[in-house]
Amino acid sequence: MSLFNFLKSNLSILDVVGEYVSLKPAGSYHKGTCPFHSEKDASFTVSPDRGIFYCFGCHCSGDLISFVAKIENMTQLEAAKHLIDHFNITIPQTLEKEFSTTVANQKSEKDRHSYICEAITNWLHQQLLVNKEALNYLTDRQISSKSIETFMVGYFPGGLKSVTNFITAMQSKNVMLKDLLEIGFLSQSGNIYYSPFEERIIFTIRDTLGRFVGFGGRIFKKNDERAKYYNSKESAHFQKGQLLFGFDLAKQKMKQQENAFLVEGYTDCVMMWQHGFENTVATLGTACNHDHLKLLSRFIKTLYVLYDGDKAGQKAILRLVDLCWNANLELKIIHLPEQHDPASFLQGKNDLQPLISNAKDIFEFFLETSTDAFQNKTISEKMEISEKIISVIAKIDNKFKKELLLSQAAATMQISLQTLKEFLRNEGHKRVESKQEENKENDNIPGHFNDIDQLEKKILFAILSKIDLNEPFSIEKELVSQFEMQIRYFLEKIDKVTDLQAGNRFTAFLEKLNTEERDWISYNMMINSDPQISFETFSQLIMQFQKQRWKVAVSNVKNQILAAQKMQDPLKLQELLKKFAYLKEEMKNKGIL
Ligand SMILES: [Zn+2]
Numbered sequence: 001m002s003l004f005n006f007l008k009s010n011l012s013i014l015d016v017v018g019e020y021v022s023l024k025p026a027g028s029y030h031k032g033t034c035p036f037h038s039e040k041d042a043s044f045t046v047s048p049d050r051g052i053f054y055c056f057g058c059h060c061s062g063d064l065i066s067f068v069a070k071i072e073n074m075t076q077l078e079a080a081k082h083l084i085d086h087f088n089i090t091i092p093q094t095l096e097k098e099f100s101t102t103v104a105n106q107k108s109e110k111d112r113h114s115y116i117c118e119a120i121t122n123w124l125h126q127q128l129l130v131n132k133e134a135l136n137y138l139t140d141r142q143i144s145s146k147s148i149e150t151f152m153v154g155y156f157p158g159g160l161k162s163v164t165n166f167i168t169a170m171q172s173k174n175v176m177l178k179d180l181l182e183i184g185f186l187s188q189s190g191n192i193y194y195s196p197f198e199e200r201i202i203f204t205i206r207d208t209l210g211r212f213v214g215f216g217g218r219i220f221k222k223n224d225e226r227a228k229y230y231n232s233k234e235s236a237h238f239q240k241g242q243l244l245f246g247f248d249l250a251k252q253k254m255k256q257q258e259n260a261f262l263v264e265g266y267t268d269c270v271m272m273w274q275h276g277f278e279n280t281v282a283t284l285g286t287a288c289n290h291d292h293l294k295l296l297s298r299f300i301k302t303l304y305v306l307y308d309g310d311k312a313g314q315k316a317i318l319r320l321v322d323l324c325w326n327a328n329l330e331l332k333i334i335h336l337p338e339q340h341d342p343a344s345f346l347q348g349k350n351d352l353q354p355l356i357s358n359a360k361d362i363f364e365f366f367l368e369t370s371t372d373a374f375q376n377k378t379i380s381e382k383m384e385i386s387e388k389i390i391s392v393i394a395k396i397d398n399k400f401k402k403e404l405l406l407s408q409a410a411a412t413m414q415i416s417l418q419t420l421k422e423f424l425r426n427e428g429h430k431r432v433e434s435k436q437e438e439n440k441e442n443d444n445i446p447g448h449f450n451d452i453d454q455l456e457k458k459i460l461f462a463i464l465s466k467i468d469l470n471e472p473f474s475i476e477k478e479l480v481s482q483f484e485m486q487i488r489y490f491l492e493k494i495d496k497v498t499d500l501q502a503g504n505r506f507t508a509f510l511e512k513l514n515t516e517e518r519d520w521i522s523y524n525m526m527i528n529s530d531p532q533i534s535f536e537t538f539s540q541l542i543m544q545f546q547k548q549r550w551k552v553a554v555s556n557v558k559n560q561i562l563a564a565q566k567m568q569d570p571l572k573l574q575e576l577l578k579k580f581a582y583l584k585e586e587m588k589n590k591g592i593l
Contacts, residue, residue, distance in 0.1 A: 003095050004065055005504050007080055011087060013051045016064040020071055020298045029526055033328055035071055035298055036060050038290070040328070045526050050506060054522040061522035063507055071298075072209065073242075075108055082209065110211070113183065113237040117212035119173040120185060121204040123166060124154025131155050134201060137220045141267065142347050147274045150249065151203060156217070158199040160192070167193065184233040185215070196230050203245065203266040205232070205284060208295070210248035214238035216266055216284060229285050242291050244281040245269055251299065253279040259302040261334075262288060264316070268306070268342040275346050280306075287316060290323050297329040304359055309336035314369065321366045321392055332359035363405055366392060371412040386413060390420070394427040455545055456487045461529040462538045463494060464521070467505045472498070473538050482549045490521070543591075550587050557583060 014023060014030060023030040023046060034044035034055045043057035054061040060070065068079035080099075084091065091099060128134050128148070134155040138148060147153070156162070163186070167177055177193075180186040186193050200217030207213050214232030232238050246269040254260045261280040263269050272280035279300075283292060296303055305320065307313035317333055324331045334355050336345055346352065360368075370385055377385065389409055396402045406424065410417040459475070466473045480491045497508040510518055557580045564573040 003080060003091070003099050004076070005507065006091065006095055007065060007083055007089070008051055008063055008507055009503055010089060011064055011083060012048060013046055013053065013064040013067070014048050015087075016083065017046050017053060017067055028531055034058060034060075035294070038294070038328075047526060049531055050525055052506075052510070052522055052525065054519075054526050056523070056526075059519045059523070061519055063510070074110075078108060078110070110237055113235075114211040114213060116175050116179050116183060117204065117214065119170060119175050120180075120215070121152050121154060121212055123169050124156055124202050124204075125152050127157055127162075128153060128155035128201075131157060134220065137201065141271075141343070142274075143267070143270055144274055147270050150273070151246075151270055153270075154202040154204065156195060156197045156200060156202060160194075162198070163193050163195060166195075183235070199224065200230065203270075205238075205243060205245055206248045207243060208247050208251070213243065216245070218266065231284055240284040240286045241289055242295070243284055244292060244295065245284055246273065246281045247295075249273065250279045250281050254296075254299040258300050259304065260296060260300045261304045261306050262296075263306050263342050264308065264313070265341065265343065271343040271346045272306075275352070277352070287319060288323070293323055293329055300329070302330045302332060304332050304334050304356065305362070306334045306336065306342050308341045309338040313341075317362070318366060318369065321362060324362055331362035333362055333365040334359045335365075361401070363392065363396060363401070364408070367405060367409055367412070371409070374413055382413070386415070386420075386423070389413075390423045390427050394424055452486055453484055455541065455548070456483055457524070457528070459483075459538075459541050459545060460487050460490055461524055462533050462541060463491075464506065464509075464525065465529040465531045465533060466538075467494065467497075467509065468503050470502045472502075472505070473535070474498070475542060479542075479546070482545075490517075546590065550583065554580070554583055554587075 017023065017032075020035050021032040021044060023032040024042070025031075026045075028049065029045045029047045031042040032044045032046070033039060033042055034057055036044075036055060037058040037060075039057050041057070044053065044055045046053045051063055052061060053063075053067055062070070065076055065079050065083070068074065068083060069076050072079065072082065074082065083089065138153065143153070156166075167180070167186075170176075170180060177186070181188060185197065186195050197215060197217040199219070199221060201220050203216045203218070204212055205214045205216060214237075216232075217230045219226055219228055231240065234240065245266055250260060250273075257279055259279065261272055261277055263272060263280060263282045266282060269280050269282035281296070293303070305317055307316050313336075320331060334352075335358075336342065336355070340348070340350075367389060370389060374382065374385065393402060393405050393409070396405070406420055407417055409415075410420050413420075463473045463475070475491070477495075480488060480495070483491060493512045494505075494509055496512065497505045500508055510521065513521065557576055561573065561576045561580065564576055
């Protein structure tokens with residue numbers, strides 16, 4: 001047994017997928033909202049019997065290892081390794097050797113990148129602990145030594161000497177100069193090396209699994225006129241649009257409480273953590289985007305947005321309005337006093353709790369902000385605002401919330417509720433139409449599978465639904481050759497896995513297919529296969545198929561006989577009549593006639 005198969009037979013796909021998607025039973029499979037595309041419907045299905053998942057919306061499919069690989073953005077091997085650690089699985093000795101050698105051989109680029117970043121982090125952290133000026137800065141901001149330790153906050157002293165020390169220290173950890181240049185931590189000018197991170201307080205950024213991936217450096221010295229923040233440059237391993245600072249530390253509590261706080265700065269995040277709001281994450285100096293919300297929605301139901309109290313903060317919140325309605329996440333806005341950001345608010349010994357209790361639904365916030373001083377606006381401004389409001393309300397799913405916001409909007413804008421509802425209805429039509437268009441596109445299940453004979457299809461999926469039993473269904477080899485090309489293709493692949501142990505055949509079969517084929521098979525396994533199908537029913541299907549084939553064969557011979565008669569070819573005629581008699585006899589013997 002291979003390592004992957006061992007994992008698949010020792011873990012339930014429901015447990016693995018269930019960590020990311022909330023699943024509900026529906027017949028022989030489970031349903032939930034797809035984590036790989038934006039949707040409100042539960043198009044995502046998991047079959048515990050088969051150990052596979054399939055999404056009717058985006059057609060993604062696979063087993064529990066490919067699920068983890070896809071959602072955590074890892075290779076299959078990394079995913080396997082992650083599952084072993086995460087579920088505390090003991091691998092049998094026979095597999096352990098195979099596993100450790102493969103891991104050693106394939107130590108991925110990502111692992112290497114994270115190793116380099118970790119070595120850098122450790123060095124920077126040591127530098128901070130012996131630098132009074134940097135430490136003082138943090139103490140002045142009430143950042144505790146426990147926080148410094150937990151977030152591994154660091155400092156990069158400036159100057160040639162410190163860069164040389166850094167390079168030497170890294171070499172002793174097997175991190176070479178070229179590595180440091182490659183990830184952009186050092187830059188080169190002639191023979192001189194320097195770093196954009198010099199004289200900055202440095203926050204290390206870890207990915208969702210706690211692997212070190214990059215850095216954010218903040219200036220802190222008076223008269224430092226460089227940009228306030230400098231972040232690692234974007235690469236395959238460091239994508240700001242997909243990372244959230246503090247996520248790995250927040251994960252546990254996010255899961256427990258099903259909510260999180262979103263802030264804009266590293267210091268805000270650290271201060272929140274320090275004050276017991278461990279479920280806090282921060283964007284990396286970029287606006288919060290759809291991927292961020294999607295990532296969070298895997299863990300939480302409610303997101304508290306805690307941006308700066310100023311105009312810029314408010315603008316950033318309004319941008320979220322357009323993102324949140326299709327992210328499956330409830331957004332609540334915590335309104336800070338204008339002069340504060342989360343860190344300064346907490347440093348001032350203010351109590352955040354009352355503000356949390358008074359957090360406003362984002363749509364309510366949006367409505368209030370956009371209708372601010374509405375009556376003083378010009379007609380065209382009023383029209384523009386109303387249109388924007390209607391288009392946002394139209395997107396809300398919750399009927400009650402919709403009504404509530406509508407009447408609120410009507411009151412603020414002094415428009416009759418009736419008129420607003422009419423507006424909304426028009427907007428609604430537009431949306432339904434565009435949704436139908438979308439669905440049309442999604443219905444495109446691989447085209448060349450559409451014209452497959454229904455009977456042959458039934459036989460294929462009957463065989464597949466029993467493939468992992470000790471006594472699977474099978475058909476004679478000579479019969480296989482009579483199937484249509486596409487079905488024959490799959491039957492031949494099935495034939496190649498029949499030697500395997502029961503329980504491993506289906507997955508092995510899937511592995512032999514390309515993505516499109518796997519999609520088609522998974523899709524039909526979910527909707528067209530009947531795991532309860534009896535052997536009798538299967539035999540009847542085969543009988544039906546044989547009858548069809550024989551009919552075709554017999555009518556072929558008949559036609560040839562007619563032709564031979566016309567051509568007056570007695571030899572040929574004799575041969576064909578013999579063949580005809582043989583066919584009839586065979587059919588009688590097989591009970592088809
Ligand atoms: Zn999907």
